[in-house]
Amino acid sequence: MKTFKLLRLLAGLYLLVFITSCVEPFSPSTISYENLLVVDGKITNEQKKHQIKLSRTYRIDTTGYFPERNANLYITTNLNTKYQFSEIEEGIYESIESFSAKRNETYTLHIETKNGEVFTSNEETLTSESFINNLIADVEVNNTGDEVVTIKVSSASPNNDAQFYKFEYEETYKIVAPYYSNYYLEPYDYSLSGGSYKVRKLIRPVNKRVCYKTQYSNGIILTETTGLDEDRIENFPVRSFQTNDFMISYRYSILIKQFIQSYDAHNYYEILKKFSNSDNVFSENQVGFLSGNIKSISxxxxxxxxxxxxxxxxxxxxxxxxxxxxxxxxxxxxxxxxFAPTFYDISGARPLLDALLNGYIYFDENNNPNPDPLTPEGPYVVVKEICGDCTVLGSIVKPDFWID
Incomplete structure (x- = not known):
C-alpha cells in the first residue's frame, strides 16, 4: 500500500521528467498538480483471481485515498484470450475467473475509465523463475546497539537467469489479553447528567482473550544478482524488528513472497524506492513524472x-x-x-460508571473493598479495555494457515 501511495504522490509533484541532479533551488510554490490515473497491477504464475488497483493522484498538501471507480479493466493475450476484471471494492478490480500467467504468452492490460479515457500497457511476458529454499530468523545486534530479529531469505534460479528480485511479506502474530475475564459489567438505569445507576455482571457471548493480527510490508524491498557469478540469493534480509517487540510476545509467523521482475520493472521500482527513502523530496535529486509501461490511447x-x-x-x-x-x-x-472504583465518592461523583463509560472493563471481583474515604475501593476491579479485550488489537478469527 505504501508503494501505491508513493505512485500517487509522485505525479502530484510533477517536477521533472526523470531524476536529475544539480538543479535550480526548489520552491514549494512551483509544484503543479495534475489529476492522473495511478495503476498498481501485476499478475503472476499463481492460479488465482488476480487484483489490480486504480486510483487518482492527490495534491501534496492533502491526504487520503482517491479510488478510480467504475472502470472497465481487462487483460488480453497474444492468443486472443481475454480476462475481464470487476470492481470488488472501491478502486480494487479482480479477475472474474482464476488464471495463471503462462510461458510463451504475452499479456496486455487495458483500462477504460468512466470518463472515457483509454489506457493500455506494453506487452509483458512471464519472468524467469527462482525458488525460495530457506527462511531463517537471526538474532543480531544492529548499528544502534539494539538486539533485533532479522528474517533472511535464500533462493536460487534453476536456469540462472532471474536476476531481479522484489519482496513482499505478510506477518501475523498472536495476541493474548493479559487481563481477560469471561464476564463484563453493563451499567443501566442511569443518566449522563448524574444521579443513581445500576450495574449487572454478564457472561461474555464471545471469548476475546486470544486474537491474531496480520499486517503487510509497506516499503519497496529489492535486490539483484547481476554482479554475481551465480543467480542465487543467500540470507538476504527482508524484515527486522527488535527482540522485545510485542509481535513476538507469543507466536509470530511471516510469509515471504518473492517476485522476479523484468529489467525495466526493476529499474522503475529502484527509482521509486530512492524517492520513498529520501529525507526531503525537495532535495538535489528531485523526482517528477516517472514513466512506466502504461500509456494513454485516447x-x-x-x-x-x-x-x-x-x-x-x-x-x-x-x-x-x-x-x-x-x-x-x-x-x-x-x-x-x-483499580477498583467505588459506585459513588464523597462528592457525589460516580467513579465506577465513569470508568465503564470511558474505556475500562471488568477484570475481577474485589473481595476486600476498602470503605476508607481517603483510599476508597469498590466491589469490582477494572482495567483498560486494551488490556482485557484482544479485539482492540486484532481479530478473534484464527487464520487458516495458523499452526499452534
Missing part, C-alpha cells in the same frame, strides 16, 4: 502513473515462538494497571 499527452508486471512468484512461511528467540519476555503496547 490522448497521447495524457500521463499515467504505475507499472503492469507479469511475475514469477515463490513464497515460503515460517513460525517463530518467543522462546525460539532468546527469552520468555512478554511486552505489551500499553501500560496495564487495575
Amino acid at each position: 490522448d497521447p499527452d495524457e500521463k499515467v502513473i504505475g507499472y503492469f508486471e507479469v511475475n514469477s512468484v515463490s513464497e515460503k512461511r515460517i513460525f517463530i515462538n518467543r522462546e525460539d528467540i532468546r527469552s520468555t519476555y512478554i511486552s505489551f503496547p500499553d501500560e496495564c494497571y487495575t
